[in-house]
Amino acid sequence: MNLSNVFLKSSKTSYLKKVAYFLRIGALVELFLTPKPGLVDLIDSGSHRDLDFDKMYRSILIMKDYHDELITGLCDGFSFADLQQIGIKAETRMYDMFGTNTHKGYIFLSGLLLCSLYLSDDSQDNIRLKIIELSKEHFSDDKKFTNTFGGIANECLKGLPSVFEEGLPALSFYYSFSKDIKTSLFYLLARLMQTVEDTTAIRRCGIEGLKRLKRDGFEIERSILLGENYKNLLISINREYQKLNLTMGGVADILGICVGFFYAKKTGITLLF
Numbered sequence: 413m414n415l416s417n418v419f420l421k422s423s424k425t426s427y428l429k430k431v432a433y434f435l436r437i438g439a440l441v442e443l444f445l446t447p448k449p450g451l452v453d454l455i456d457s458g459s460h461r462d463l464d465f466d467k468m469y470r471s472i473l474i475m476k477d478y479h480d481e482l483i484t485g486l487c488d489g490f491s492f493a494d495l496q497q498i499g500i501k502a503e504t505r506m507y508d509m510f511g512t513n514t515h516k517g518y519i520f521l522s523g524l525l526l527c528s529l530y531l532s533d534d535s536q537d538n539i540r541l542k543i544i545e546l547s548k549e550h551f552s553d554d555k556k557f558t559n560t561f562g563g564i565a566n567e568c569l570k571g572l573p574s575v576f577e578e579g580l581p582a583l584s585f586y587y588s589f590s591k592d593i594k595t596s597l598f599y600l601l602a603r604l605m606q607t608v609e610d611t612t613a614i615r616r617c618g619i620e621g622l623k624r625l626k627r628d629g630f631e632i633e634r635s636i637l638l639g640e641n642y643k644n645l646l647i648s649i650n651r652e653y654q655k656l657n658l659t660m661g662g663v664a665d666i667l668g669i670c671v672g673f674f675y676a677k678k679t680g681i682t683l684l685f
């Protein structure tokens with residue numbers, strides 16, 4: 413390998429490592445955001461008897477090994493099939509360490525994003541096309557399609573519209589005029605509750621569960637825009653979700669990705685848009 417190739421490889425590695433770092437920060441910000449209906453946060457485990465704050469926190473920290481391994485594989489020119497094996501191994505490690513699904517969705521989404529960033533040039537359209545291309549390859553095997561409605565597969569096959577068309581614009585919009593990051597994050601949560609086809613909600617409560625997320629997301633957004641005390645609303649919705657066993661893991665995952673990108677951009681990492 414000549415000197416310029418060595419330089420190119422090390423600059424790509426450090427770029428992807430910075431992005432991966434911010435994706436983990438996004439997951440941490442999501443976890444710390446409190447109160448969140450149905451989800452694990454600083455106060456309770458929402459509707460997740462098998463999860464708690466400590467497990468979720470450690471699950472995010474151990475994602476670093478997975479991201480590092482994936483980035484090394486990418487920069488060493490591994491095939492997509494080999495990169496997928498790295499993702500599957502990370503999923504297995506997660507189940508072995510925590511005995512449950514702590515971050516299956518996030519492992520997949522963050523891995524897909526890192527692969528797509530590496531393989532595309534600097535424009536949002538190109539990264540989205542790459543996400544679609546890789547997702548088509550990943551989900552070509554019907555066995556990986558466990559859900560018939562919405563879900564992470566459809567989200568990825570459309571190039572993450574919940575991130576690029578809904579989440580990032582919503583977060584930037586609210587933050588640009590309020591400069592209030594906490595309320596901006598709850599505004600983002602409210603918008604994503606209305607748009608993400610969350611299969612964790614469907615599995616727990618059927619289509620009624622998804623409709624409930626949309627209705628409550630609308631109410632939270634309304635309350636924020638009217639300048640009301642939206643925290644009490646979030647607390648009471650959390651109590652109701654606990655009774656119903658309703659949750660929204662997909663909304664949480666997409667929120668984490670949006671926050672990761674938002675902070676990466678704020679700290680000056682050129683991220684295509």
Ligand SMILES: CC(C)(COP(=O)(O)OP(=O)(O)OC[C@H]1O[C@@H](n2cnc3c(N)ncnc32)[C@H](O)[C@@H]1O)[C@@H](O)C(=O)NCCC(=O)NCCS
Binds near residue numbers: 661
């Ligand atoms: C794609 C995977 C994770 C989907 O898992 P599964 O079929 O169980 O889907 P499921 O609907 O349960 O979703 C998994 C998780 O995604 C999140 N999620 C749910 N709905 C959505 C949504 N609409 N958008 C985004 N995330 C969502 C939730 O956190 C959920 O727990 C799985 O099939 C897989 O292929 N894992 C291997 C990992 C891999 O190959 N990684 C390589 C990356 S390059």
Ligand SMILES: Nc1ncnc2c1ncn2[C@@H]1O[C@H](COP(=O)(O)OP(=O)(O)OP(=O)(O)O)[C@@H](O)[C@H]1O
Binds near residue numbers: 514661
């Ligand atoms: N703060 C959070 N609290 C709970 N779940 C979260 C949080 N952040 C992300 N998630 C995602 O939600 C998913 C967990 O949802 P859930 O427990 O319903 O899935 P499951 O294990 O597939 O289903 P079940 O527990 O009903 O068997 C994880 O993939 C996780 O990534």
